Amino acid sequence: MAIDITGIEESARPADGAAVLDLLAHRPRLLALGEPTHREETLLDLRNEIFRHLVEHAGYRTIALESDCLKGLDVDAYVTSGAGDLDEVVRQGISHEWGDLTGNRELVRWMREFNADRPAADHVRFAGFDGPLEITGAESPRPALTSLHDHLAAHVDAELLPCTRDGLDDLLGDDGRWTEPAAMMDPARSFGRSPEAGQLRLLADDLTALLEGQQPHLLAATSQEAWERACLHARTATGLLRYHSWMADTSPARLPRLLGVRDHMMARNLLALADRGPTLVYAHNSHLQREKSSMRMGGDPLEWWSAGALAHARLGGEYAFVATALGTIRHQGVDTPPADTLEGLLYALPQDRCAVDVRRLHAALSDTRPEPRVSPWFGYAPFPPAHLAGADGLLFLKDMAQGRP
Incomplete structure (x- = not known):
């Protein structure tokens, strides 16, 4: 059915940082900006422009990307102190093979330049909020677990520790048994439900409880920064061990639980960043939406609650989600969208790009609802029209340029 677009243009204005803020009733602690596909420089350029505006005009001081939270510590050290080489830091510190994207390099370069002549209290900060995970597997819990243990061992009485560092190393063993590539497809190849892994989950829980129980002492003995980093290591250690456990599961719940554990780890990191101050979050729409996420894997439908849905459940109006939709990615076979979508x-x-007030768009559409778009390319997820009510705004970009726009 053809839809009359009269009035729809009144819901849209040219997209920039000011337009994004105008979509919102107030400045949320977590402003989530979604993307419908990865690795498109056009999207990253708009993200960078929006973040600069939020920093310069709305007091935002942190950007969190869908990237390894532990590797992100090196990027944050670079933007706050200049430690390291820009190209190496971006290449190694932004995971999922996104460190080679020019838009990510430009983001980190600008952040360092912004911080160079400012006091630490006014610095912009970088964070990864994903776990040390890839779609093909997960990292060893060693870095997170041993860092947590070392922090506690340096500042609390030894008799309070549930284990020694040598004891942890013995249980962890060779990292290769945690990163076995075949484990994602074959649960029997996973180390996640071995006796050693079971003991490590208990120790991680005890170490986390000790960390929390010693908070007054640790804050006095170290710093807020050291405390937040230790909490990050605790969250990551417990989350990774839980993820590895579900990799070893053989029940039908295995894949949805793996997806859910990943987004739960993301949500916990986002909530910690919200406590720090106003943060722009950038990730795939499916990780940030308020609705339940879904996908098909091996032909089976899978559902789980996204990081955004979990964060919204905790933060309420302090969480806002602006989704992004797009028209074409011709270099990936995604051509002009059907007129009824x-x-x-x-x-x-x-x-060419616009910020859409979803409430006015709803009014313009009246009782008519667009048809869902179907993508010919697996790497792009069209925005579901049924999700409009769950978004605080929508950005639309007509055409993705191949390479640099």
Whole structure:
């Protein structure tokens, strides 16, 4: 059915940082900006522009990317102190093979330049909020678990520790048994439910409880920064051990639980960043939406609650989600969207990129709902029209340029 687009253009204005803020009723502690696909420089350029505006005009001081939370510590050290080489820091510190993207390099370069002549209290900060995970597997819990143990061993009485560092090393063993590539497809190849892994989960829980129980002493003996880093290591250690345990599971719950554990780890990191101050979060729409996430893997439908849904459940109005939709990615076979889809309606607007007030868009659509778009390429997820009510705003970009725009 053809949809009359009269009035739809009134819901849209040219997209920039100011337009994004105007979509929101107030400045949330977590402003989540989603993307429908990865590795598109056009999207990263707009993200960088929005973050600069949020920093310069709205008091935001942290950006969190869908990237390894532990590797992100090196990027944060670079932007706050200049430690390391820019290209190496970006290449090694931004995971999922996104360290080679020019938009990510430009983000980190600008952050360092912004901080160079400012006091530490006014620095912009970088964070990864994903676990040390890839779609093909998970890292060893060793770095997170041993860092947590070492922090406690340096500052609390030895008799309070549930184990020694040597005891941890013996249980962890060779990292290769944790990172076995075949374990994602074959639960029998996972080390996650071995007797050693079971003991490590108990020790990680005890170490985390000790960390929390010693908070007054640790804050006095070290610093807020050291405390937050120790908490990050504790969250990561317990989350990774839980993830490895579900990798070894053989029940039908295995894959949805793995997806859910990952987003739960993300959500815990986001909530910690929200405690620090106003933060821009950038990740795939599916990780940030308020609705339940879903996908098909091996032909089976999988559902889980996203990091955004979990963060919203805790933060309420202090969480805002602005999704991104797009028209074409011609270099990936995604051509002009059908006119009866949401993307097709927005593609007819004159702007190359626009910020859409979803409430006014709803009013313009009246009782008519666009058809869901179907992507010919697995790497791009069209925005579901049914999710409009769960978003605080929508960015639309007409065309993705191949390489640099």
